[in-house]
Amino acid sequence: MSGSDVAARLHRGSDHAGIALAVTVSKLQPPHAAPTKRQAGRSSWALAWQRLRRNPAAIFAAVLFAFVLLACLVGAPLWVHFVSHRGPDVQNLNGAIRIGGKNVPVVANDGTPIGPGWRGAYLLGADSNGRDLFVRLLYGGRISLLVGLSSALATSFLALVLGLLGGYFRGLTDGIISRFLDLIWSFPVYLLAVALATSLAVHGLALGPIHLSAQSLIIPIIVIAVVFVPWVARPIRAQVISLREMEFTEAAVATGMGSIRIMASELVPNVASILLVMFTLVVANNILTEAALSFLGVGVSILTPSWGNILQQGFSSIVTAPWLTLAPGVAIMLTVVSLNLLGDALRDALDPHGATRTRGF
DSSP, X not given: OOHHHHHHHHHHHHHHHHHHHHHHHHHHSOTTOSOOHHHHXXXXXXXXXXXXXXXXXXXXXXXXXXXXXXXXXXXXXXXXXXXXXXXXXXXXXXXXXXXTTEEEESBOTTSXXXXXXXXXXXXXXXXXXXXXXXXXXXXXXXXXXXXHHHHHHHHHXXXXXXXXXXXXXXXXXXXXXXXXXXXXXXXXXXXXXXXXXXXXXXXXXXXXXEEEOTTOTHHHHXXXXXXXHHHHHHHHHHXXXXXXXXXXXXXXXXXXXXXXXXXXXXIHHHHHHHHHHHHHHHHHHHHHHHHXXXXXXXXXXXXXXXXXXXXXXXXXXXXXXXXXXXXXXXXXXXXXXXXXXXXXXXXXXXXXXXXXXXXXX
């Protein structure tokens, strides 16, 4: 046998061995080893939603906040129409309700209001003016949630604009914006909020053609929105500075895209996750701030029920009627805790490796 024949047989043998090895490997390979088209095409938001659904704390927080939101927005008018038949401002100083076959005054002769009980009217008792506390709590939640959500939207928008401008243009623009944020940040949050709210509560706000009365609900929204801008703008600015040096931004500049278009189409989607996490945390802080300002008398007008106003009005009777303070306090606590839990869960879902971390006060 010549050397060429031996080489040909070895070559055919190696081919057969390779084919056999390939067949064996294909049989041993699990059927789902290769990523499917659906898995390969999933976005980061879809993966974050999947991680969020697997977090029990996130589900609990979302359900709790949704319950509070629906109870205040939808349940309040339904409860008044079908159950209590009394609005949040209807007083009943000389009235009485029937409990156990007896007429019980809503407000006793010594000024002590009726306490909580398992009944339709005055479920959580009454205040010193004979108003249904549960109804006022539902309608007060509307105002507190409106102030918290509206001011958080304003805070997020202002922080996004300032963070984008400072982080992208840098230089003088970044210096002016950073010093402005440092100026606001140098004051304690509640001290600055009280000072601004007090100054605007006297004569209102007059800015060109815009005139707001001292009783306007927009004033506490503006005050709360301004004091929390640095807390949101700083992490956005830091992220934009990092994104400004990446290849996709340089490629967009090289293709001739304008600055506004680059910020809108390239940078905003990459800071959206930070903004979403910060938004939920800011809503919780803003609700607390509204309660604090209203408790001090410089927030929502006392004629408009809010959780802070209800808390302030019931504080003087905390010994004889503790439910007037406990009810709004528990409502604030449940709402703020649910939002904080939801914010932490969103942070973990959108940033599983811990690249983004938010700090409280």
